[in-house]
Amino acid sequence: MATILINRYHFLVDWGGIRTEFLEVSGLEMAIEVIAVREGSSKVESENKIPGLLKFSDVSFTRAIQKGDNDFFNWINTRSFGTVERRDVRITLLNERHEPLILWKLRNCFPVRYAGPTLIGNSSNIATETLVITHEGLDIESLAGNEKG
Structure with missing residues (x-):
């Protein structure tokens, strides 16, 4: 059976804003913190390692600017007196028939940085x-059934 490779360019983002089209999503990463321990009575001169907390990378969403769409800016400006509007975000990778293949779910997200365009006169x-x-959890679901090439 041949392996079917999945393209990375056809995806949607459900983030609570009006537009779901993005040029790039990056930072879908998680890692397990490693805790080094050594018992005081141990004669071994090395440490034991045990798994600690899960850590999640911040995720970046880049899109083309459109007139009248301030959703990114409005969301980051919900911060007030130690609180901010939190949302769950879903990123869905689609196949060429626009059917969902993989779903990444980010839990309890809030914005930590906004960057506008670099303006260049001769570009x-x-x-x-x-x-x-930033977010507090990442779940991944494979949504594809039997893909036929």
């Missing part, structure tokens, strides 16, 4: 904006 590139969010 024809589109203006983009980036929102970086």
